[in-house]
Amino acid sequence: MVRIKAGIRRARSLGLPTMWGAMAITYKLACPLSQQNGLGARIVTSAVFFAVGTGLVVHVRRALLRELRDVRRVAGVAQSALLRPLPARLDGLNVAAAQLSAEPGAAIGGDLYDVVGTEYGVRVVMGDVRGHGLGGLDTVAAVLGSFREAAHDEPELAAVMRRLERALARRLRERARAERPAPAAGAAVEGPDTPDTPVTPDVPVTEEFVTLLLLEIRQDGAVRLLNCGHPSPYLLSGESVTALARADPLPPLGLFPLPADLVVEGCGRLLPGETLFLHTDGAEDARDTHGRFFPLPEVLAGAIEEQPQALLGAVFTALLRHTGGSPADDVALLVLRNDRQRPLSSAARPGSQRPQPASGK
Structure with a gap:
Protein backbone atom coordinates (compact mmCIF):
# COMPACT_ATOMS: atom_id res chain seq x y z
CA MET A 1 0.00 0.00 0.00
CA VAL A 77 9.62 15.08 15.18
CA ALA A 78 13.34 14.36 15.63
CA GLN A 79 13.71 17.36 17.91
CA SER A 80 10.78 16.24 20.05
CA ALA A 81 12.29 12.76 20.36
CA LEU A 82 15.78 13.99 21.29
CA LEU A 83 15.16 17.28 23.10
CA ARG A 84 11.67 16.49 24.27
CA PRO A 85 9.59 19.35 25.67
CA LEU A 86 10.24 19.79 29.38
CA PRO A 87 7.43 20.09 31.91
CA ALA A 88 6.70 23.65 32.98
CA ARG A 89 6.77 22.54 36.63
CA LEU A 90 8.55 19.58 38.19
CA ASP A 91 8.57 18.81 41.90
CA GLY A 92 8.08 22.44 42.88
CA LEU A 93 10.57 23.79 40.34
CA ASN A 94 9.60 26.12 37.51
CA VAL A 95 11.41 24.86 34.39
CA ALA A 96 12.11 26.47 31.00
CA ALA A 97 14.57 25.56 28.25
CA ALA A 98 15.34 26.46 24.65
CA GLN A 99 18.09 25.90 22.11
CA LEU A 100 19.32 27.45 18.88
CA SER A 101 21.32 25.61 16.22
CA ALA A 102 24.14 27.45 14.47
CA GLU A 103 23.67 25.35 11.33
CA PRO A 104 21.34 27.14 8.86
CA GLY A 105 18.05 25.32 8.41
CA ALA A 106 18.68 22.87 11.27
CA ALA A 107 16.08 22.57 14.00
CA ILE A 108 18.48 20.84 16.38
CA GLY A 109 22.20 20.86 16.94
CA GLY A 110 24.95 19.37 19.09
CA ASP A 111 23.70 20.67 22.45
CA LEU A 112 21.68 18.47 24.79
CA TYR A 113 19.66 18.87 27.98
CA ASP A 114 16.98 17.12 30.00
CA VAL A 115 15.32 17.33 33.40
CA VAL A 116 13.74 14.34 35.16
CA GLY A 117 12.07 13.89 38.50
CA THR A 118 13.33 10.86 40.43
CA GLU A 119 13.06 9.44 43.94
CA TYR A 120 16.54 10.89 44.55
CA GLY A 121 15.54 14.43 43.54
CA VAL A 122 15.29 16.41 40.32
CA ARG A 123 18.20 15.48 38.09
CA VAL A 124 19.46 17.61 35.23
CA VAL A 125 21.88 16.98 32.39
CA MET A 126 23.31 19.57 30.03
CA GLY A 127 26.02 18.91 27.47
CA ASP A 128 27.72 20.09 24.32
CA VAL A 129 29.00 17.69 21.69
CA ARG A 130 32.30 18.59 20.01
CA GLY A 131 31.58 20.71 16.93
CA HIS A 132 28.05 21.88 16.15
CA GLY A 133 25.05 21.16 14.00
CA LEU A 134 23.77 17.85 12.65
CA GLY A 135 27.03 15.91 12.97
CA GLY A 136 26.56 15.32 16.70
CA LEU A 137 22.98 14.07 16.69
CA ASP A 138 23.85 10.40 17.21
CA THR A 139 26.01 11.35 20.19
CA VAL A 140 23.19 13.48 21.60
CA ALA A 141 20.81 10.53 21.25
CA ALA A 142 23.24 8.13 22.97
CA VAL A 143 23.95 10.40 25.94
CA LEU A 144 20.33 11.45 26.50
CA GLY A 145 19.04 7.90 26.19
CA SER A 146 21.52 6.70 28.79
CA PHE A 147 20.75 9.59 31.15
CA ARG A 148 17.00 9.02 31.04
CA GLU A 149 17.51 5.47 32.27
CA ALA A 150 20.42 5.97 34.66
CA ALA A 151 18.84 8.97 36.40
CA HIS A 152 16.09 6.68 37.73
CA ASP A 153 18.26 3.59 38.30
CA GLU A 154 21.33 4.97 40.08
CA PRO A 155 21.09 6.34 43.65
CA GLU A 156 24.41 8.19 43.32
CA LEU A 157 25.12 10.96 40.83
CA ALA A 158 28.63 9.59 40.22
CA ALA A 159 27.15 6.30 39.01
CA VAL A 160 24.95 8.21 36.54
CA MET A 161 28.05 9.91 35.11
CA ARG A 162 29.81 6.57 34.71
CA ARG A 163 26.80 5.21 32.82
CA LEU A 164 27.00 8.17 30.46
CA GLU A 165 30.73 7.57 29.97
CA ARG A 166 30.08 3.94 28.99
CA ALA A 167 27.28 4.95 26.61
CA LEU A 168 29.55 7.47 24.87
CA ALA A 169 32.38 4.91 24.60
CA ARG A 170 30.01 2.40 22.97
CA ARG A 171 28.84 4.96 20.46
CA LEU A 172 32.41 5.90 19.54
CA ARG A 173 33.31 2.25 19.01
CA GLU A 174 30.26 1.79 16.78
CA ARG A 175 31.22 4.82 14.71
CA ALA A 176 34.79 3.53 14.41
CA ARG A 177 33.54 0.20 13.06
CA ALA A 178 31.25 1.98 10.59
CA GLU A 179 33.95 4.37 9.34
CA ARG A 180 36.77 1.84 9.25
CA PRO A 181 35.49 -1.75 8.98
CA ALA A 182 37.70 -4.53 10.26
CA PRO A 183 39.72 -6.36 7.55
CA ALA A 184 38.89 -9.90 6.54
CA ALA A 185 40.21 -12.67 8.77
CA GLY A 186 43.96 -13.07 8.34
CA ALA A 187 44.29 -9.94 6.21
CA ALA A 188 46.61 -7.10 7.09
CA VAL A 189 46.16 -3.51 6.01
CA GLU A 190 49.34 -1.58 5.34
CA GLY A 191 49.63 2.09 6.10
CA PRO A 192 52.40 4.67 5.83
CA ASP A 193 53.06 4.68 9.58
CA THR A 194 52.19 1.14 10.63
CA PRO A 195 53.04 -1.30 7.80
CA ASP A 196 51.68 -4.82 8.05
CA THR A 197 49.56 -3.77 11.08
CA PRO A 198 45.85 -4.60 10.97
CA VAL A 199 43.50 -1.66 11.45
CA THR A 200 41.75 -1.83 14.82
CA PRO A 201 38.08 -0.91 14.36
CA ASP A 202 37.61 -0.02 18.04
CA VAL A 203 39.95 2.97 17.78
CA PRO A 204 37.91 6.09 16.86
CA VAL A 205 38.80 7.58 13.50
CA THR A 206 38.27 11.13 14.73
CA GLU A 207 38.46 12.54 18.23
CA GLU A 208 35.10 13.27 19.77
CA PHE A 209 34.13 14.39 23.24
CA VAL A 210 31.24 15.91 25.16
CA THR A 211 31.30 18.59 27.83
CA LEU A 212 28.75 17.42 30.37
CA LEU A 213 27.11 18.77 33.51
CA LEU A 214 25.06 16.66 35.92
CA LEU A 215 23.00 18.46 38.55
CA GLU A 216 20.81 17.14 41.36
CA ILE A 217 18.34 19.22 43.38
CA ARG A 218 16.96 17.35 46.37
CA GLN A 219 13.66 17.94 48.10
CA ASP A 220 15.33 20.04 50.80
CA GLY A 221 16.95 22.24 48.12
CA ALA A 222 20.43 20.72 48.45
CA VAL A 223 22.30 21.05 45.15
CA ARG A 224 24.94 18.52 44.08
CA LEU A 225 26.96 18.77 40.89
CA LEU A 226 29.37 16.85 38.64
CA ASN A 227 31.06 18.82 35.87
CA CYS A 228 33.07 17.40 32.97
CA GLY A 229 34.43 20.46 31.17
CA HIS A 230 31.13 22.33 30.98
CA PRO A 231 30.49 26.00 31.88
CA SER A 232 29.37 26.41 35.48
CA PRO A 233 25.70 27.28 36.07
CA TYR A 234 24.81 30.70 37.44
CA LEU A 235 22.86 31.21 40.65
CA LEU A 236 20.42 34.12 40.55
CA SER A 237 19.64 35.14 44.13
CA GLY A 238 18.29 38.49 45.22
CA GLU A 239 20.24 41.00 43.13
CA SER A 240 23.38 38.88 42.64
CA VAL A 241 24.52 36.60 39.81
CA THR A 242 27.26 34.18 40.84
CA ALA A 243 28.85 31.03 39.44
CA LEU A 244 27.49 28.03 41.30
CA ALA A 245 30.48 25.67 41.22
CA ARG A 246 33.73 26.32 43.04
CA ALA A 247 35.78 23.23 42.17
CA ASP A 248 37.68 22.91 38.88
CA PRO A 249 35.77 20.78 36.37
CA LEU A 250 36.91 17.36 35.19
CA PRO A 251 38.05 16.95 31.55
CA PRO A 252 35.27 16.58 28.96
CA LEU A 253 33.74 13.13 28.73
CA GLY A 254 35.47 10.99 26.10
CA LEU A 255 38.91 12.62 26.25
CA PHE A 256 40.17 10.70 29.30
CA PRO A 257 38.68 8.01 31.57
CA LEU A 258 36.86 9.28 34.64
CA PRO A 259 38.93 9.12 37.84
CA ALA A 260 38.42 6.14 40.11
CA ASP A 261 37.35 8.44 42.95
CA LEU A 262 34.60 10.57 41.46
CA VAL A 263 33.76 13.34 43.95
CA VAL A 264 30.36 15.02 43.70
CA GLU A 265 30.49 18.72 44.62
CA GLY A 266 28.02 20.05 47.14
CA CYS A 267 26.83 23.56 46.19
CA GLY A 268 24.67 24.56 49.15
CA ARG A 269 20.92 24.91 48.76
CA LEU A 270 18.62 26.38 46.15
CA LEU A 271 16.30 28.41 48.35
CA PRO A 272 12.73 29.34 47.44
CA GLY A 273 12.69 32.21 44.96
CA GLU A 274 16.21 31.49 43.70
CA THR A 275 17.05 30.47 40.14
CA LEU A 276 19.68 28.32 38.47
CA PHE A 277 20.69 29.26 34.93
CA LEU A 278 22.45 26.54 32.89
CA HIS A 279 23.96 27.17 29.47
CA THR A 280 26.36 25.83 26.86
CA ASP A 281 29.54 27.65 25.90
CA GLY A 282 27.89 28.98 22.74
CA ALA A 283 26.32 31.66 24.95
CA GLU A 284 29.39 33.02 26.74
CA ASP A 285 31.72 32.52 23.74
CA ALA A 286 29.48 34.40 21.28
CA ARG A 287 31.23 37.47 19.85
CA ASP A 288 30.10 40.61 18.11
CA THR A 289 31.68 42.16 15.00
CA HIS A 290 34.41 43.71 17.17
CA GLY A 291 35.36 40.38 18.75
CA ARG A 292 33.84 41.17 22.15
CA PHE A 293 32.34 38.28 24.13
CA PHE A 294 28.67 38.22 25.04
CA PRO A 295 28.28 39.67 28.58
CA LEU A 296 26.05 36.89 29.92
CA PRO A 297 26.29 37.74 33.67
CA GLU A 298 25.36 41.37 32.97
CA VAL A 299 22.37 40.33 30.87
CA LEU A 300 21.24 37.94 33.62
CA ALA A 301 21.57 40.69 36.22
CA GLY A 302 19.31 42.90 34.12
CA ALA A 303 16.59 40.23 33.97
CA ILE A 304 17.07 38.65 37.41
CA GLU A 305 13.48 39.24 38.52
CA GLU A 306 11.96 37.66 35.42
CA GLN A 307 10.19 34.31 35.39
CA PRO A 308 12.05 31.46 33.58
CA GLN A 309 10.36 31.87 30.18
CA ALA A 310 10.82 35.64 30.20
CA LEU A 311 14.43 35.20 31.34
CA LEU A 312 15.12 32.91 28.36
CA GLY A 313 13.56 35.44 26.02
CA ALA A 314 15.65 38.29 27.40
CA VAL A 315 18.91 36.32 27.04
CA PHE A 316 18.17 35.10 23.52
CA THR A 317 17.13 38.57 22.40
CA ALA A 318 20.34 40.09 23.75
CA LEU A 319 22.43 37.25 22.28
CA LEU A 320 20.99 37.62 18.77
CA ARG A 321 21.42 41.37 18.94
CA HIS A 322 25.05 40.91 20.05
CA THR A 323 25.87 38.47 17.21
CA GLY A 324 23.88 40.24 14.52
CA GLY A 325 21.40 37.37 14.37
CA SER A 326 24.00 34.73 13.45
CA PRO A 327 25.64 32.97 16.43
CA ALA A 328 28.70 30.93 15.46
CA ASP A 329 27.90 27.99 17.74
CA ASP A 330 24.89 26.11 19.03
CA VAL A 331 23.31 27.64 22.13
CA ALA A 332 21.20 25.88 24.75
CA LEU A 333 19.73 27.53 27.84
CA LEU A 334 17.97 25.94 30.81
CA VAL A 335 16.37 27.74 33.76
CA LEU A 336 15.27 26.17 37.06
CA ARG A 337 13.49 28.37 39.61
CA ASN A 338 12.64 27.09 43.07
CA ASP A 339 8.98 27.88 43.65
CA ARG A 340 8.68 25.60 46.67
CA GLN A 341 7.35 27.16 49.84
CA ARG A 342 9.99 28.15 52.34
CA PRO A 343 9.83 26.09 55.56
CA LEU A 344 9.14 28.27 58.58
CA SER A 345 12.14 26.91 60.49
CA SER A 346 14.62 27.11 57.62
CA ALA A 347 16.43 30.14 59.03
CA ALA A 348 17.08 28.37 62.31
CA ARG A 349 18.02 24.99 60.86
CA PRO A 350 21.72 24.12 61.35
CA GLY A 351 23.62 24.15 58.10
CA SER A 352 20.91 26.08 56.27
CA GLN A 353 23.28 28.93 55.48
CA ARG A 354 24.62 28.79 51.94
CA PRO A 355 28.37 28.72 51.33
CA GLN A 356 29.30 31.69 49.19
CA PRO A 357 29.89 30.53 45.58
CA ALA A 358 32.65 31.93 43.43
CA SER A 359 31.93 35.10 41.47
CA GLY A 360 31.04 34.77 37.80
CA LYS A 361 32.86 36.37 34.95
Whole structure:
Protein backbone atom coordinates (compact mmCIF):
# COMPACT_ATOMS: atom_id res chain seq x y z
CA MET A 1 0.00 0.00 0.00
CA VAL A 2 2.83 2.39 0.88
CA ARG A 3 4.56 1.65 -2.43
CA ILE A 4 1.32 2.30 -4.35
CA LYS A 5 0.88 5.69 -2.65
CA ALA A 6 4.51 6.58 -3.34
CA GLY A 7 4.02 5.63 -7.00
CA ILE A 8 0.94 7.83 -7.24
CA ARG A 9 2.84 10.78 -5.74
CA ARG A 10 5.70 10.30 -8.23
CA ALA A 11 3.26 10.09 -11.12
CA ARG A 12 1.59 13.33 -10.02
CA SER A 13 4.91 15.09 -9.66
CA LEU A 14 5.90 14.09 -13.20
CA GLY A 15 2.50 14.67 -14.79
CA LEU A 16 2.56 18.47 -15.05
CA PRO A 17 6.12 18.78 -16.45
CA THR A 18 5.27 16.06 -18.98
CA MET A 19 2.11 17.90 -20.04
CA TRP A 20 3.96 21.21 -20.47
CA GLY A 21 6.70 19.52 -22.46
CA ALA A 22 4.17 17.74 -24.67
CA MET A 23 2.44 21.05 -25.39
CA ALA A 24 5.71 22.66 -26.44
CA ILE A 25 6.67 19.75 -28.72
CA THR A 26 3.18 19.57 -30.25
CA TYR A 27 3.21 23.28 -31.01
CA LYS A 28 6.66 23.09 -32.62
CA LEU A 29 5.89 20.06 -34.77
CA ALA A 30 2.20 20.46 -35.64
CA CYS A 31 1.44 24.15 -35.64
CA PRO A 32 2.13 25.84 -39.01
CA LEU A 33 2.70 29.15 -37.24
CA SER A 34 5.82 27.77 -35.54
CA GLN A 35 7.40 27.13 -38.97
CA GLN A 36 7.07 30.72 -40.12
CA ASN A 37 9.83 33.32 -39.77
CA GLY A 38 7.70 36.44 -39.55
CA LEU A 39 7.81 38.77 -36.56
CA GLY A 40 4.29 37.83 -35.45
CA ALA A 41 5.07 34.10 -35.63
CA ARG A 42 8.25 34.57 -33.62
CA ILE A 43 6.37 36.53 -30.95
CA VAL A 44 3.75 33.78 -30.65
CA THR A 45 6.42 31.06 -30.49
CA SER A 46 8.32 32.97 -27.81
CA ALA A 47 5.13 33.42 -25.82
CA VAL A 48 4.37 29.69 -25.99
CA PHE A 49 7.81 28.66 -24.78
CA PHE A 50 7.80 31.39 -22.13
CA ALA A 51 4.51 30.01 -20.79
CA VAL A 52 5.96 26.47 -20.80
CA GLY A 53 9.07 27.61 -18.94
CA THR A 54 7.05 29.59 -16.42
CA GLY A 55 4.82 26.61 -15.76
CA LEU A 56 7.82 24.37 -15.15
CA VAL A 57 9.43 26.90 -12.79
CA VAL A 58 6.21 27.27 -10.79
CA HIS A 59 5.83 23.50 -10.58
CA VAL A 60 9.42 22.99 -9.40
CA ARG A 61 9.04 25.78 -6.84
CA ARG A 62 5.89 24.22 -5.41
CA ALA A 63 7.56 20.81 -5.26
CA LEU A 64 10.57 22.26 -3.43
CA LEU A 65 8.36 24.10 -0.93
CA ARG A 66 6.38 20.92 -0.31
CA GLU A 67 9.61 18.99 0.25
CA LEU A 68 10.89 21.71 2.61
CA ARG A 69 7.70 21.48 4.67
CA ASP A 70 8.12 17.71 4.89
CA VAL A 71 11.75 18.06 5.97
CA ARG A 72 10.83 20.60 8.65
CA ARG A 73 8.07 18.33 9.92
CA VAL A 74 10.52 15.41 10.17
CA ALA A 75 13.06 17.68 11.91
CA GLY A 76 10.40 18.71 14.40
CA VAL A 77 9.62 15.08 15.18
CA ALA A 78 13.34 14.36 15.63
CA GLN A 79 13.71 17.36 17.91
CA SER A 80 10.78 16.24 20.05
CA ALA A 81 12.29 12.76 20.36
CA LEU A 82 15.78 13.99 21.29
CA LEU A 83 15.16 17.28 23.10
CA ARG A 84 11.67 16.49 24.27
CA PRO A 85 9.59 19.35 25.67
CA LEU A 86 10.24 19.79 29.38
CA PRO A 87 7.43 20.09 31.91
CA ALA A 88 6.70 23.65 32.98
CA ARG A 89 6.77 22.54 36.63
CA LEU A 90 8.55 19.58 38.19
CA ASP A 91 8.57 18.81 41.90
CA GLY A 92 8.08 22.44 42.88
CA LEU A 93 10.57 23.79 40.34
CA ASN A 94 9.60 26.12 37.51
CA VAL A 95 11.41 24.86 34.39
CA ALA A 96 12.11 26.47 31.00
CA ALA A 97 14.57 25.56 28.25
CA ALA A 98 15.34 26.46 24.65
CA GLN A 99 18.09 25.90 22.11
CA LEU A 100 19.32 27.45 18.88
CA SER A 101 21.32 25.61 16.22
CA ALA A 102 24.14 27.45 14.47
CA GLU A 103 23.67 25.35 11.33
CA PRO A 104 21.34 27.14 8.86
CA GLY A 105 18.05 25.32 8.41
CA ALA A 106 18.68 22.87 11.27
CA ALA A 107 16.08 22.57 14.00
CA ILE A 108 18.48 20.84 16.38
CA GLY A 109 22.20 20.86 16.94
CA GLY A 110 24.95 19.37 19.09
CA ASP A 111 23.70 20.67 22.45
CA LEU A 112 21.68 18.47 24.79
CA TYR A 113 19.66 18.87 27.98
CA ASP A 114 16.98 17.12 30.00
CA VAL A 115 15.32 17.33 33.40
CA VAL A 116 13.74 14.34 35.16
CA GLY A 117 12.07 13.89 38.50
CA THR A 118 13.33 10.86 40.43
CA GLU A 119 13.06 9.44 43.94
CA TYR A 120 16.54 10.89 44.55
CA GLY A 121 15.54 14.43 43.54
CA VAL A 122 15.29 16.41 40.32
CA ARG A 123 18.20 15.48 38.09
CA VAL A 124 19.46 17.61 35.23
CA VAL A 125 21.88 16.98 32.39
CA MET A 126 23.31 19.57 30.03
CA GLY A 127 26.02 18.91 27.47
CA ASP A 128 27.72 20.09 24.32
CA VAL A 129 29.00 17.69 21.69
CA ARG A 130 32.30 18.59 20.01
CA GLY A 131 31.58 20.71 16.93
CA HIS A 132 28.05 21.88 16.15
CA GLY A 133 25.05 21.16 14.00
CA LEU A 134 23.77 17.85 12.65
CA GLY A 135 27.03 15.91 12.97
CA GLY A 136 26.56 15.32 16.70
CA LEU A 137 22.98 14.07 16.69
CA ASP A 138 23.85 10.40 17.21
CA THR A 139 26.01 11.35 20.19
CA VAL A 140 23.19 13.48 21.60
CA ALA A 141 20.81 10.53 21.25
CA ALA A 142 23.24 8.13 22.97
CA VAL A 143 23.95 10.40 25.94
CA LEU A 144 20.33 11.45 26.50
CA GLY A 145 19.04 7.90 26.19
CA SER A 146 21.52 6.70 28.79
CA PHE A 147 20.75 9.59 31.15
CA ARG A 148 17.00 9.02 31.04
CA GLU A 149 17.51 5.47 32.27
CA ALA A 150 20.42 5.97 34.66
CA ALA A 151 18.84 8.97 36.40
CA HIS A 152 16.09 6.68 37.73
CA ASP A 153 18.26 3.59 38.30
CA GLU A 154 21.33 4.97 40.08
CA PRO A 155 21.09 6.34 43.65
CA GLU A 156 24.41 8.19 43.32
CA LEU A 157 25.12 10.96 40.83
CA ALA A 158 28.63 9.59 40.22
CA ALA A 159 27.15 6.30 39.01
CA VAL A 160 24.95 8.21 36.54
CA MET A 161 28.05 9.91 35.11
CA ARG A 162 29.81 6.57 34.71
CA ARG A 163 26.80 5.21 32.82
CA LEU A 164 27.00 8.17 30.46
CA GLU A 165 30.73 7.57 29.97
CA ARG A 166 30.08 3.94 28.99
CA ALA A 167 27.28 4.95 26.61
CA LEU A 168 29.55 7.47 24.87
CA ALA A 169 32.38 4.91 24.60
CA ARG A 170 30.01 2.40 22.97
CA ARG A 171 28.84 4.96 20.46
CA LEU A 172 32.41 5.90 19.54
CA ARG A 173 33.31 2.25 19.01
CA GLU A 174 30.26 1.79 16.78
CA ARG A 175 31.22 4.82 14.71
CA ALA A 176 34.79 3.53 14.41
CA ARG A 177 33.54 0.20 13.06
CA ALA A 178 31.25 1.98 10.59
CA GLU A 179 33.95 4.37 9.34
CA ARG A 180 36.77 1.84 9.25
CA PRO A 181 35.49 -1.75 8.98
CA ALA A 182 37.70 -4.53 10.26
CA PRO A 183 39.72 -6.36 7.55
CA ALA A 184 38.89 -9.90 6.54
CA ALA A 185 40.21 -12.67 8.77
CA GLY A 186 43.96 -13.07 8.34
CA ALA A 187 44.29 -9.94 6.21
CA ALA A 188 46.61 -7.10 7.09
CA VAL A 189 46.16 -3.51 6.01
CA GLU A 190 49.34 -1.58 5.34
CA GLY A 191 49.63 2.09 6.10
CA PRO A 192 52.40 4.67 5.83
CA ASP A 193 53.06 4.68 9.58
CA THR A 194 52.19 1.14 10.63
CA PRO A 195 53.04 -1.30 7.80
CA ASP A 196 51.68 -4.82 8.05
CA THR A 197 49.56 -3.77 11.08
CA PRO A 198 45.85 -4.60 10.97
CA VAL A 199 43.50 -1.66 11.45
CA THR A 200 41.75 -1.83 14.82
CA PRO A 201 38.08 -0.91 14.36
CA ASP A 202 37.61 -0.02 18.04
CA VAL A 203 39.95 2.97 17.78
CA PRO A 204 37.91 6.09 16.86
CA VAL A 205 38.80 7.58 13.50
CA THR A 206 38.27 11.13 14.73
CA GLU A 207 38.46 12.54 18.23
CA GLU A 208 35.10 13.27 19.77
CA PHE A 209 34.13 14.39 23.24
CA VAL A 210 31.24 15.91 25.16
CA THR A 211 31.30 18.59 27.83
CA LEU A 212 28.75 17.42 30.37
CA LEU A 213 27.11 18.77 33.51
CA LEU A 214 25.06 16.66 35.92
CA LEU A 215 23.00 18.46 38.55
CA GLU A 216 20.81 17.14 41.36
CA ILE A 217 18.34 19.22 43.38
CA ARG A 218 16.96 17.35 46.37
CA GLN A 219 13.66 17.94 48.10
CA ASP A 220 15.33 20.04 50.80
CA GLY A 221 16.95 22.24 48.12
CA ALA A 222 20.43 20.72 48.45
CA VAL A 223 22.30 21.05 45.15
CA ARG A 224 24.94 18.52 44.08
CA LEU A 225 26.96 18.77 40.89
CA LEU A 226 29.37 16.85 38.64
CA ASN A 227 31.06 18.82 35.87
CA CYS A 228 33.07 17.40 32.97
CA GLY A 229 34.43 20.46 31.17
CA HIS A 230 31.13 22.33 30.98
CA PRO A 231 30.49 26.00 31.88
CA SER A 232 29.37 26.41 35.48
CA PRO A 233 25.70 27.28 36.07
CA TYR A 234 24.81 30.70 37.44
CA LEU A 235 22.86 31.21 40.65
CA LEU A 236 20.42 34.12 40.55
CA SER A 237 19.64 35.14 44.13
CA GLY A 238 18.29 38.49 45.22
CA GLU A 239 20.24 41.00 43.13
CA SER A 240 23.38 38.88 42.64
CA VAL A 241 24.52 36.60 39.81
CA THR A 242 27.26 34.18 40.84
CA ALA A 243 28.85 31.03 39.44
CA LEU A 244 27.49 28.03 41.30
CA ALA A 245 30.48 25.67 41.22
CA ARG A 246 33.73 26.32 43.04
CA ALA A 247 35.78 23.23 42.17
CA ASP A 248 37.68 22.91 38.88
CA PRO A 249 35.77 20.78 36.37
CA LEU A 250 36.91 17.36 35.19
CA PRO A 251 38.05 16.95 31.55
CA PRO A 252 35.27 16.58 28.96
CA LEU A 253 33.74 13.13 28.73
CA GLY A 254 35.47 10.99 26.10
CA LEU A 255 38.91 12.62 26.25
CA PHE A 256 40.17 10.70 29.30
CA PRO A 257 38.68 8.01 31.57
CA LEU A 258 36.86 9.28 34.64
CA PRO A 259 38.93 9.12 37.84
CA ALA A 260 38.42 6.14 40.11
CA ASP A 261 37.35 8.44 42.95
CA LEU A 262 34.60 10.57 41.46
CA VAL A 263 33.76 13.34 43.95
CA VAL A 264 30.36 15.02 43.70
CA GLU A 265 30.49 18.72 44.62
CA GLY A 266 28.02 20.05 47.14
CA CYS A 267 26.83 23.56 46.19
CA GLY A 268 24.67 24.56 49.15
CA ARG A 269 20.92 24.91 48.76
CA LEU A 270 18.62 26.38 46.15
CA LEU A 271 16.30 28.41 48.35
CA PRO A 272 12.73 29.34 47.44
CA GLY A 273 12.69 32.21 44.96
CA GLU A 274 16.21 31.49 43.70
CA THR A 275 17.05 30.47 40.14
CA LEU A 276 19.68 28.32 38.47
CA PHE A 277 20.69 29.26 34.93
CA LEU A 278 22.45 26.54 32.89
CA HIS A 279 23.96 27.17 29.47
CA THR A 280 26.36 25.83 26.86
CA ASP A 281 29.54 27.65 25.90
CA GLY A 282 27.89 28.98 22.74
CA ALA A 283 26.32 31.66 24.95
CA GLU A 284 29.39 33.02 26.74
CA ASP A 285 31.72 32.52 23.74
CA ALA A 286 29.48 34.40 21.28
CA ARG A 287 31.23 37.47 19.85
CA ASP A 288 30.10 40.61 18.11
CA THR A 289 31.68 42.16 15.00
CA HIS A 290 34.41 43.71 17.17
CA GLY A 291 35.36 40.38 18.75
CA ARG A 292 33.84 41.17 22.15
CA PHE A 293 32.34 38.28 24.13
CA PHE A 294 28.67 38.22 25.04
CA PRO A 295 28.28 39.67 28.58
CA LEU A 296 26.05 36.89 29.92
CA PRO A 297 26.29 37.74 33.67
CA GLU A 298 25.36 41.37 32.97
CA VAL A 299 22.37 40.33 30.87
CA LEU A 300 21.24 37.94 33.62
CA ALA A 301 21.57 40.69 36.22
CA GLY A 302 19.31 42.90 34.12
CA ALA A 303 16.59 40.23 33.97
CA ILE A 304 17.07 38.65 37.41
CA GLU A 305 13.48 39.24 38.52
CA GLU A 306 11.96 37.66 35.42
CA GLN A 307 10.19 34.31 35.39
CA PRO A 308 12.05 31.46 33.58
CA GLN A 309 10.36 31.87 30.18
CA ALA A 310 10.82 35.64 30.20
CA LEU A 311 14.43 35.20 31.34
CA LEU A 312 15.12 32.91 28.36
CA GLY A 313 13.56 35.44 26.02
CA ALA A 314 15.65 38.29 27.40
CA VAL A 315 18.91 36.32 27.04
CA PHE A 316 18.17 35.10 23.52
CA THR A 317 17.13 38.57 22.40
CA ALA A 318 20.34 40.09 23.75
CA LEU A 319 22.43 37.25 22.28
CA LEU A 320 20.99 37.62 18.77
CA ARG A 321 21.42 41.37 18.94
CA HIS A 322 25.05 40.91 20.05
CA THR A 323 25.87 38.47 17.21
CA GLY A 324 23.88 40.24 14.52
CA GLY A 325 21.40 37.37 14.37
CA SER A 326 24.00 34.73 13.45
CA PRO A 327 25.64 32.97 16.43
CA ALA A 328 28.70 30.93 15.46
CA ASP A 329 27.90 27.99 17.74
CA ASP A 330 24.89 26.11 19.03
CA VAL A 331 23.31 27.64 22.13
CA ALA A 332 21.20 25.88 24.75
CA LEU A 333 19.73 27.53 27.84
CA LEU A 334 17.97 25.94 30.81
CA VAL A 335 16.37 27.74 33.76
CA LEU A 336 15.27 26.17 37.06
CA ARG A 337 13.49 28.37 39.61
CA ASN A 338 12.64 27.09 43.07
CA ASP A 339 8.98 27.88 43.65
CA ARG A 340 8.68 25.60 46.67
CA GLN A 341 7.35 27.16 49.84
CA ARG A 342 9.99 28.15 52.34
CA PRO A 343 9.83 26.09 55.56
CA LEU A 344 9.14 28.27 58.58
CA SER A 345 12.14 26.91 60.49
CA SER A 346 14.62 27.11 57.62
CA ALA A 347 16.43 30.14 59.03
CA ALA A 348 17.08 28.37 62.31
CA ARG A 349 18.02 24.99 60.86
CA PRO A 350 21.72 24.12 61.35
CA GLY A 351 23.62 24.15 58.10
CA SER A 352 20.91 26.08 56.27
CA GLN A 353 23.28 28.93 55.48
CA ARG A 354 24.62 28.79 51.94
CA PRO A 355 28.37 28.72 51.33
CA GLN A 356 29.30 31.69 49.19
CA PRO A 357 29.89 30.53 45.58
CA ALA A 358 32.65 31.93 43.43
CA SER A 359 31.93 35.10 41.47
CA GLY A 360 31.04 34.77 37.80
CA LYS A 361 32.86 36.37 34.95
